[in-house]
């Protein structure tokens with residue numbers, strides 16, 4: 357049951373369902389005002405003059421903004437900010453502006469204690485706002501995706517959720533379950549990457565007493581999910597033999613436990629998830645083609661957090677409050693979090709925001725500022741990025757070299773973390789704010805082994 361959602365949007369703004377057919381509306385996402393988190397869309401036709409009394413800013417005013425603070429201009433493709441000699445200054449993408457000199461803004465603008473993010477389309481935020489439902493922050497893209505998933509669940513047997521690690525795929529799977537015919541049944545989540553190879557069959561399909569020495573009767577995950585939904589995260593990590601047996605069970609709706617002679621009927625929906633391109637995995641022989649057709653369609657994609665900036669301030673404020681209700685997130689912390697790329701997505705952001713809050717408490721502060729945030733938090737793939745939030749227009753610039761400085765930074769950071777944690781995968785992953793699966797993939801990509809952490 358959904359508890360009454362709270363919505364971070366101005367009263368009077370429009371809220372509707374999907375609006376993807378609408379033409380894009382460039383503008384600013386106003387994500388903080390006077391230090392308080394908000395999520396409001398400010399459409400921008402050509403120019404917006406922002407200041408303490410601007411009619412565009414409505415009733416929510418920031419006393420630290422000057423009456424005539426800055427001008428934001430959109431040239432049809434890019435956003436430009438000019439500080440108008442404000443008392444407290446204007447920061448664009450983390451750097452202070454010189455009054456009177458236009459500066460291109462790509463990621464975040466700070467004026468007083470207010471934050472604005474330039475966006476090629478503020479329409480979705482105008483229509484949907486940002487909602488917080490049972491401690492889960494849902495921006496417009498997330499809301500639209502959940503609507504789509506709810507429709508699929510009504511008349512579908514399976515769903516595949518594609519998305520980077522830590523983006524919230526389990527919440528999407530839970531919506532698929534809650535909206536499907538087995539909503540009253542169990543929801544069983546299985547991380548296939550975490551199952552030791554030799555145990556996969558026993559854990560998935562169960563075992564009969566005597567199947568192997570010391571074996572007792574045990575239910576598998578498929579039997580446990582009977583009448584509900586089985587959520588298989590990283591399904592392509594199962595070995596091909598287990599994949600064949602899984603496919604058979606899903607097709608026949610019967611599970612034969614290890615050492616058993618009589619299969620048991622099961623009735624379940626299946627939701628799978630992962631970060632890799634399943635078609636490429638089929639092509640590489642890592643995923644059975646027939647299992648792909650059973651599980652891989654339909655597919656929905658959950659965008660990474662860096663493409664959902666409107667959720668970031670609410671997530672940070674929530675994580676800080678979780679540590680202590682007396683703490684508050686300062687605008688400089690929110691700004692820094694908007695500037696970093698968060699390769700570990702929401703999981704990493706929440707871990708690092710809580711760590712910053714803890715640091716503030718240790719230093720006796722009740723306001724969590726950027727100085728409390730770990731310098732490498734949110735940058736596991738290199739230094740803080742200045743890449744635009746929306747895809748940049750195609751240019752004829754030369755292709756990047758094979759090993760970019762960003763990748764070198766990432767490799768060095770992983771090696772250092774491994775060294776600090778004695779090659780322990782779980783501890784290293786935790787320290788980097790990522791999932792173990794994500795760390796294993798990084799090690800693979802950089803040709804590293806656990807021994808690379810020993811010095």
Ligand SMILES: Nc1ncnc2c1ncn2[C@@H]1O[C@H](COP(=O)(O)OP(=O)(O)OP(=O)(O)O)[C@@H](O)[C@H]1O
Pocket residue numbers: 491492493494519520521522523524525526527589630667671702703706791793
């Ligand atoms: N929008 C959100 N609001 C609040 N918490 C969130 C949100 N999205 C994710 N989280 C939290 O972040 C953590 C990671 O989310 P989740 O486990 O769903 O990620 P995932 O995409 O399944 O990643 P992985 O494949 O690595 O498991 C969880 O603790 C989850 O509750």
